[in-house]
Amino acid sequence: MKKYITDFTIVERKPFGNQYFALTLQHPDSMPEIAAGQFVEVEVKGERDVMLRRPISIHDVDYERNTLTLLIQIVGKGTKQLATLKVGDRLNLIYPLGHGFTVEGKNVLLVGGGAGTAPLLYLAKKFDSMGVRPTIILGGRTKDLIPVQEPFAQYGNLLIATDDGSQGEKGMVTQHSQFDQPYDKIFTCGPTPMMKAVARHAVSKGIDCEVSLENMMACGLGACLCCVCDTDEGHKCVCKEGPVFNAKELTKWMA
Numbered sequence: 001m002k003k004y005i006t007d008f009t010i011v012e013r014k015p016f017g018n019q020y021f022a023l024t025l026q027h028p029d030s031m032p033e034i035a036a037g038q039f040v041e042v043e044v045k046g047e048r049d050v051m052l053r054r055p056i057s058i059h060d061v062d063y064e065r066n067t068l069t070l071l072i073q074i075v076g077k078g079t080k081q082l083a084t085l086k087v088g089d090r091l092n093l094i095y096p097l098g099h100g101f102t103v104e105g106k107n108v109l110l111v112g113g114g115a116g117t118a119p120l121l122y123l124a125k126k127f128d129s130m131g132v133r134p135t136i137i138l139g140g141r142t143k144d145l146i147p148v149q150e151p152f153a154q155y156g157n158l159l160i161a162t163d164d165g166s167q168g169e170k171g172m173v174t175q176h177s178q179f180d181q182p183y184d185k186i187f188t189c190g191p192t193p194m195m196k197a198v199a200r201h202a203v204s205k206g207i208d209c210e211v212s213l214e215n216m217m218a219c220g221l222g223a224c225l226c227c228v229c230d231t232d233e234g235h236k237c238v239c240k241e242g243p244v245f246n247a248k249e250l251t252k253w254m255a
Helices: 077-082 114-129 150-155 192-205
Strands: 004-016 020-026 039-042 054-062 067-073 090-097 108-113 135-140 157-162 185-189 208-212 228-231 234-237 244-246
Touching (some): 004 067, 020 090, 039 067, 108 192, 135 150, 192 208
Parallel strands (some): 108 135, 108 185, 185 208
Antiparallel strands (some): 004 020, 020 067, 039 054
16 A cells, blocks of 8 residues: 655644543645555654654544544654644645455454554444444443543444443453343454453354554564564564554464
8 A cells, every 4th residue: 555744734622531542634635545554654843852652543534524533642752743743734644554454244342441442443433434332341440541432422332441331431441231142243442451351252162353552663564573562474564564453363372
């Protein structure tokens, strides 16, 4: 798939508590096709010691408005600098990057946690456009750590699990009463222990499962080799051959 380097204009900035914010960016012309699960590399300006771009999942795409949305968690100097941006500012992106989700299945489950909820919204939207309403379980230690909820409810059956019981069912996402249902496909993105638990469950039940991995990414193009993951088919770059992998390839990672 062809890659682009483009200056987008920020048309909306929306905070979600103290840790998260969403930037809606408008393309100056018309956007190419973007797959759910792909990501962008964002240029960070204004900080001398932030040399590398930051990989950010694509949260949503609106072709009518010619926009894409990024859900960003503030975790370091780069994302703190991005949090200072305002409506009207411009942001340079390399996109669309990586291998996205395979949008197939009739009875599907989407499982997300924390910032890992980001790519699942566009995936849910894709399924909804096909006439499939997915079951979506979002989890976090507390309700405040589940940044986005309402948009998910537009495209699927939204369920919540929190470790402290502050919202939804108390416990981890894998302990939710609707988790152990006969789904024909599961998609997951979030903290690594959560994804491993979801993937192990799917494999043990013979359910097809796709996992969106996170890793340190410098280039986003598979050139620097710093995001290599040990799969059952050998070492693969998460940025280029992922971030989405089938759980059947990841038994070493799940161990």
